[in-house]
Amino acid sequence: MSDLKETLKEQIIEQLNLEDLTPADIQNEAPLFGEGLGLDSIDALEFIVLLEQNYNIKISDPSEGKEIFQSVDSLAAYIEKHQ
Amino acid sequence: MYYIHSIASISHQDSFNVSNVCSKLEKLGQESEVIAPNYKEYVPPASLRRLSPVLRMGLTASIECQNNTEKEFDAISVGTALGCLRDTEKFLVTFHTATSDFLSPTAFIQSTHNTIGGQISLGLKNHAYNMTHTQNNVSFEVALMDALMCIDEGKKQVLVGSADEQIPFLELMQPNLIPDNYPLTSGASFFVISPEASSASVCVQAVAVRFNPTDKTGEIEQFLANQQLTLNDIELALYADQLPVETNEKTETLNFLEYSGLHYSASAFAMHIAHDSLKHSDKRYALIINDMCSDKLGITLLSKQ
Numbered sequence: 001m002s003d004l005k006e007t008l009k010e011q012i013i014e015q016l017n018l019e020d021l022t023p024a025d026i027q028n029e030a031p032l033f034g035e036g037l038g039l040d041s042i043d044a045l046e047f048i049v050l051l052e053q054n055y056n057i058k059i060s061d062p063s064e065g066k067e068i069f070q071s072v073d074s075l076a077a078y079i080e081k082h083q
Numbered sequence: 084m085y086y087i088h089s090i091a092s093i094s095h096q097d098s099f100n101v102s103n104v105c106s107k108l109e110k111l112g113q114e115s116e117v118i119a120p121n122y123k124e125y126v127p128p129a130s131l132r133r134l135s136p137v138l139r140m141g142l143t144a145s146i147e148c149q150n151n152t153e154k155e156f157d158a159i160s161v162g163t164a165l166g167c168l169r170d171t172e173k174f175l176v177t178f179h180t181a182t183s184d185f186l187s188p189t190a191f192i193q194s195t196h197n198t199i200g201g202q203i204s205l206g207l208k209n210h211a212y213n214m215t216h217t218q219n220n221v222s223f224e225v226a227l228m229d230a231l232m233c234i235d236e237g238k239k240q241v242l243v244g245s246a247d248e249q250i251p252f253l254e255l256m257q258p259n260l261i262p263d264n265y266p267l268t269s270g271a272s273f274f275v276i277s278p279e280a281s282s283a284s285v286c287v288q289a290v291a292v293r294f295n296p297t298d299k300t301g302e303i304e305q306f307l308a309n310q311q312l313t314l315n316d317i318e319l320a321l322y323a324d325q326l327p328v329e330t331n332e333k334t335e336t337l338n339f340l341e342y343s344g345l346h347y348s349a350s351a352f353a354m355h356i357a358h359d360s361l362k363h364s365d366k367r368y369a370l371i372i373n374d375m376c377s378d379k380l381g382i383t384l385l386s387k388q
Contacts, residue, residue, distance in 0.1 A: 015187075017132040038129050045188045052185055 005076045012072075015050045016043050028072045036071075044069060057082050084388065085231050085276050086283035091147035092272040092355045093119060093140040095344050100147065103359045110341045113266050120147075126206065133189055134202065135169040137248035140271035141199040142206045148242055148273050149207055156275070157238035158212040159203055162226030162245035164219050164347030166196030169250050199246055212238075220323075220373060221292045223272075223351040224381035228290050234278050244273030245348035257345075265324075268344025272351035274358075285361045285387050287354075288368075293380040299327040303372060306382045318366040321353045323375040335366075340375070349373075350381055361387045 009023035012032075016039065030036045033043075047069050051057045057079060059065060068078045092098040095115040097107040117140070122131055125143045134142065141161070149156070174190040192198075197215035204213050212233065216225040223245035230243035248269040257263050276287065289310055296302045307313055320330055321339045330336060339353035350373035357369035366387070373381035 017189075019132055020128060040129075042133075042188055042192070045185075049185045049187050053181075058184070 004079065005072050008072055008075055008079075011050055011054060012047075015046050026072060028076075031071060032069055047075075051079070055079050055083060084278060084280070085234055085287040086278070086280050086388075087274050087285050087287065087358050087385075088277050088281070088283045089148045089151040089275040090272070090355050090358060091144040091151075092270065092352055093117060093144050094270040094272070094352050095266075095268045096342060096352075098352070098355065099144075103363050104355055105359050105363065108342050108356070111266055111268070111344050115266060115268065115344065117269050119143075130206070133193070135167055135193065135248070136269060137163075137167055137169070137246050137271070138193065138199060138202050140248070140269065141244070141246040141273070142202050144244060144246075144271045144273040145203045145242060146206060148244075148275050152240065152275050154240045156207070156209055156211055156240050156242040158214075158230065158233040158241045159200055159209065160212075160214050160216065160226040160229040160233065160241065160243045161197075161200040161203065162216045162218070162222035162224075162243075162348065162351070163196055163199055164217060164222045164247055166217065167193050167198050168248050168253070170194040170198070172250055172252060203242070218292070219379055220347045220350070220375040221379045221381040223348055223354075224290055224292050224373065224383060227287065227354075227383065228292065230276050231287065231290065234276060239277055239279065241276045242273060243276055244271060245351035246271035247346040247348040249346060263345075265340045265345040268346050268349075270343060270346055270348055270352050272348065272355050274351075274354070280388065285358050285385055288384040288386040290381070290383045293382070295378050296374075296380045299374060299380055300329075302380060303328050303370075303382055307370075307384070310384060312368065312384075317368050317370045319357060319360055319369040320372065321357055321369065322372045323349070325374075327372060327374060339371075345375075347375070349375065350383070354383060354385065357383075357385050361385055 009026045033039045098104045125146045170190045170193040174194045200215045218225045230241045233241045249267045320336045343349035343352040353371045369385045371383040
């Protein structure tokens with residue numbers, strides 16, 4: 001699980017062009033949107049692409065995204081459950 | 084009159100935020116890079132991370148123009164020949180090769196030519212007239228014509244400029260580009276044009292574009308005649324590769340592609356050179372002849388008042 005979280009952080013940085021961040025700057029439990037990394041709705045779409053391209057997971061109901069993309073912890077848990 | 088009040092160029096020369104770009108010019112070698120300012124001083128990191136080089140250059144040059152100008156712009160006119168090439172390529176490659184149902188939205192959103200003008204409006208929080216012109220090597224001249232018409236309609240502060248970027252794919256295409264003996268480069272040059280002189284002394288006196296010109300010399304002479312001038316009045320002539328007119332020995336000539344490199348917004352950088360040359364010398368008239376593509380001729384006349 002911890003390996004998955006580290007991989008996820010690297011993929012998030014690359015997919016979202018967070019060029020000033022390193023994986024160490026992203027806390028597992030910290031919110032990704034709003035006051036956390038300050039991500040926005042376009043980034044939410046990028047997360048959907050990231051999950052499908054890298055983990056073959058399709059999110060068919062966009063309303064699920066709010067819960068899934070809350071943090072690295074929640075993302076990793078969703079991937080573990082659906083792979 | 085159309086006075087040039089503020090200029091910002093990001094290019095392969097040391098041209099950003101310098102008082103006289105002519106004093107810094109060096110002929111480009113085959114290997115050169117954009118000399119970029121620290122974009123983070125101009126654009127918030129949250130916005131910057133999504134911007135491709137052409138967007139960073141265009142937005143930063145525009146912000147610098149706004150910083151040097153007290154009033155908000157009444158209109159924004161942008162020229163770009165090839166637009167946001169990097170995002171276009173990224174989107175098309177992904178579209179062609181993707182195995183998933185979804186494509187990355189950022190490259191798609193930013194792949195259109197008018198993204199540069201749009202990002203400038205967003206960055207400056209400017210809701211005024213905003214237009215993008217795409218006319219190959221004369222995109223800047225067409226944008227400039229639009230800017231001058233905006234002033235004729237009563238606008239007082241118009242931002243006009245042009246930006247294009249180089250991507251590796253263009254190197255494959257270079258043999259088809261005319262001319263092909265210059266390094267491929269990127270660049271953005273923006274200007275604030277106003278009918279009010281205040282501290283400005285150099286004006287855009289006239290600009291014209293001719294498509295499929297059969298007699299370039301005749302077109303240029305007629306353009307000057309319309310301004311009650313002849314080639315003998317021109318003290319500085321900037322041209323792209325080959326000067327299509329004969330000038331007298333008093334006229335200083337400069338092949339601007341040797342300094343800008345090859346990109347389709349190079350004539351905007353030539354206008355920056357022409358402006359600074361007039362401002363810092365006793366020359367009165369400068370002519371920019373842009374026939375980088377042989378079937379399109381751009382002619383711009385600057386004068387000092």
